[in-house]
Amino acid sequence: MTNSIGELSDADVILLTGSNTSEQHPVIAGKILDAVRKGAKLLIFDPRIIHLTSFAHMHLRQKPGTDIVWINALMKVIIDEDLLDREFVNSRTEGFEELSRSLENYSLERAAEICGIEASDLREAARIFAMADKASIVYCMGITQHVFGTRNVLALANLALLTGNVGRLSTGVNPLRGQNNVQGACDVGALPNVLTGYQKVDDDVARGNFESAYGKKLPSKPGLTLIEIMNACLEGKIKFLYIMGENPMITEPDLKHVEEALSAVDFLVVQDIFLTETARLAHVVLPGSCWAEKDGTFTNTERRVQRIRKAIDPPGDARLDWQIICDIAKAFGSDYFEYSSAEEIFDEIAKLTPSYSGMSYQRLSTQGLQWPCPSVDHPGTVYLHETGFARGKGLFSVVEYDPESQKLEEHYPFVLMTGRVGFQYHSGTMSRRSRALAREVPEAYVEISPQDAARLGISDRDKVKVVSPNGELTVRAFVTERVRPGEIFIPFHFSEAPANILINSRELDPQSKITSMKFCPARIEKA
Amino acid sequence: MSDKNLDFSYTTVPTICPYCGTGCGMLLEVIGGKISGVLPMKGHPVSDGCLCLKGWTAHEFVSSPDRLARALVGKDGDFKEVGYTEAVALVADAMRETVENHGPDSCAFVASARCTNEENYLMSKLARFAVGTNNIDHCARL
């Protein structure tokens, strides 16, 4: 997030899209409700009805896959009606002319036709957003999990820049991270192209710092992303694969492909706290520890680095995950893996990472610190871009809608969206072992509109087969107004009905390498 | 009396919820050395005394009987338990052989958005520094 969670309560307008916040980030939903009670206007762009839509000033239901169209249409209204923040655009941004020209094609009429939102509603939403003093954009996977996810995000950033909603309290472009430490894993370099703090592996200066700290040359060619790793396993190029604490056999798209890939490697190591679907395929399974058993830090979605603390010992022969890595490194013959505590590792991260360099366990305390925190007397950064952007001026990107992205295939008339439900989490490895959570939502289902259900002769709780070009799945039908005719939704947490089997992983977003989990052609048959 | 009765203890340990990216503050309740529950952390900058249902029940999976307590070696779900040191040696040997015979880029590492920063950092250090490959990623895209 460019801004902080608490600031949401004081926004005048919140534009929420692709996030079922009440179910995925309930405590953040609480801040949004707080803002609404204080008079903020909530604009929700979402194909589905969600809990927060009953508190929204407007609920605008775009057709899946058409986000760029409505975002561009809002900007066109804002420019045409001269509602933009001229001063901000002139002094803090670049590329406005190009943006403005590129929006010519996004007349309200054309936009309305493509995205399915009334032209008058688009106009009203644009005015409300532009006229707010403090408008905050909040989004989640509904925006990013598309082959064009990166472009969706750029379009939202354009909207914030155009209206000067950046670099001030209660504004900004705010992605909500799904998992507890996605932000941190990225921050500390668990990515193929960057070292800690997003320092590029092919940047000689940045890499040089690490090389002198480690006393060894590091590879400068960016590595493979997870989906590319899976492909390389199948091609026989990856022979040794070490997976820590992830269960791609549930969470990755195109599960058949993942299983083939994992089975193809010569040596698969899985380190986890349960014998997951992925661990079952391993040659060696190492017993790791869970969060209650260790010291360390997580970084939340608002960049707050926070300490977790050990409460109990791990069971049996299970070890702290960082100790396992060190033991393997040492057995492999590598130096520089001698640590006596998680704190020592953190100090090394702080030394090598400019945005973390002012942090220490003592300073993090129980309140945490938000990066960037470049020095020991720096209080941390509540919101980004107050005075400028990393590159100086904010650059508008021209983002065009590609009609291909909304195309369905013959025999697959439905748009399938996959996602989460509130009472389960990710692959279900943890949450399905919780009695209270399992009680709430014990099994997978497919949401289908009453109209489609009637047409296909399907009743609530009937077993149905969902078929995509990639695979098929049998689940119970949940007939609900939450989805519109032509659209269906399946949660992905359930290993006996893994929705991701339906998703293809061959078409990826060129930048983020994300595949489309929110737009998959499908059909439904009675089982 | 009390000082000898080691199990006569109740304490709370400040920590962060392991589920979503909100990062709510919580206290783990530990009675007699066992986790018995969760309390929301008052005065936390994000959640100040609130949690969602997932947070409130975050302790429930910790003591699940399914927890892995031994290293396993095997294939196709047919596993046998081995000592920890033996398992570590097996992994290190396989890694060394792969690097020697096929080069560092024939190895790949998948870190975790559920593990700590420290652990993810070390995984990256293992890949880049020990093995010499940038083939490291995690499931962030989900």
Added chain:
Amino acid sequence: MSIREKARQLFAEGVDGVLAFKRTDGVCIPHLFTKTEVEEICKDVPADQRYPVAGIVRRIFLSGLAGKIGVVARGCDERALIELGKQGQIDFDLLSIIGVACSEEQARYCECSKPYPSRIDVGSRFEGISVSEKVRAVESMEGDERLAYWLAQFASCLKCMGCRNICPVCYCVECSLEDENLVRRGSVPPDWPVFHLLRAVDMASRCIDCGLCEESCPSGIPLRTLYKKATEIVKELFDYEPGADMTQRSPLGTIGDQSELPGGAFEA
């Protein structure tokens, strides 16, 4: 007297542990102190960081730990302990209370009618607030407006169960909020108003007005106001006040045997 002095005195009298607060890393956390740890006991009871100490005492006893416990208790905490004692959930013979009176500021924030325990060891007594402005404000709404107000509040519920989980006097093994016949599972918001009315009815004869439920509600629903009104009604009809003393019997517990709490209703 200070909390530490009183704790020392209790240890001298043979108490095995004292449940109080520990200041660590900028927060105050509940902790059961042993004799040797007495110097680490937080000198005050932090106003903005309140925890359900009575509920914790219940859980400590429930876990089978054997020993005598001293506990730092404000007015509401003592009321909760009394209520739990009445329901057979805790054994008063094993309990010694370190009574702490709340400040005027705290009492006003809580609109608490009795912001002190029966015996005050620490702090000085502020008489308390007899009329809740928040309750009066809701009462002053017209019927339709009031209904709409509560329905909108209930509709914002995120089903975190925090109101129940943090409540010091909620302990039923079989919670009606989890009964599939009453509240459908898996939906956010939970069926309303039934979810909230079920809880309000349950609390009408039990709520000791600590306000912890409202403080832990991520949706900011004014639960305390609701339960204050519910207990007010019970007081008017039956002259009964939960947690006031050990002898009064709950009027709602005597309506029929269905309403009697099952004996030994301990959580698993």
